[in-house]
Amino acid sequence: MTYPGHPRIIAAAVAALGFWASAFVGTRIVVEGSHSGNAGSFSPGELALYRYGVASLTLALLACWLRPPLPRRQDLPRLFATGAIGIGVYTLALNTGQQSTTAGAASFIVNTAPLFSALFACVALKENLRPAGWIGLLVGLAGIGLIALAEEGSGLSTGALLVFVAAIAWAFYQIIQKPLLPHYGAFGVVCYAIWIGTALFLPFTPGLVEAMARAPASHHATVVYLGILPGALAFLAWSYLLAHLTVARATPLLYLVPVLSLLIAWLVISEQPQVLSIVGGLVAIGGVALSRFGNRVKATP
DSSP, rough: OOOOOOOOHHHHHHHHHHHHHHHHHHHHHEEEOSSSOOOOOOOOOHHHHHHHHHHHHHHHHHHHOOOOOOOOGGGGHHHHHIIIIIIIHHHHHHHTTSSSSHHHHHHHHHTTTTHHHHHHHHHHHHOOOEEEEEEEHHHHHHHHHHEEEHHHHHSSSHHHHHHHHHHHHHHHHHHHGGGGHHHHHHHHHHHHHHHHHHHHHHHHHHHHHHHHHHHHHHHHHHHHHHIIIIIIIHHHHHHOOOOHSSSHHHGGGGGHHHHHHHHHHHHOOOOOOOOHHHHHHHHHHHHHHIIISSSEEEOOO
């Protein structure tokens, strides 16, 4: 029997949160056009193809042993949506946004996704959101606005808004994949999502080939790390959590990712977040906490 405090649940949570927190920093290092002080090697699309190509190969090797169930015809639209939204839209929006957004700020914005997961559940799962939930939404959006202003100094940062799009895509991914888990399991869902997402990145192949030829060895090593650990294994660990916990119980754990990301960015690339970004991030996470903890959603009978 697997329960919330089971060692497997704890190990999966630690793996997913830790690897995803480090992914913001790794992406910041290798993406072209980044303002992190390092010369990036890959465009957002090239990095997406490279990273998830590595993840796809990793999962393909594991699939030879674990053998996920073959897709059922009635599940094909939902499986495609998990890959297109959870991998395709999420990754391109996040990679592009991080060209002009710090790793810490990006992690704060993305991890407002649990709030939107709750809102989408109101529609998909017919749940009622009480007044505190709507107040939490407004507070969270205010926090995102502060981060966006901090990143540009004046006006809204396009990068911050793209990271916000990634947060919405991630929230959709939580809802879409849940019905697939009983039949395909965590491994099967992640395999099909990442394989489909990778296929959508194939138009970036010509540019990736050229970029790989000029990229330094350290950037290749970083992308391989992003593909195997934050890519394949972290997604697998998170889907394992969703297979054993409800979305409402699992997603609050994501609030730890921004804190870990800020710490890793400070230690690895000496990235100093602006004070307004920190304040905005805390406001955004506070809005999520208000929605999730201050006022539980109540299912309609």
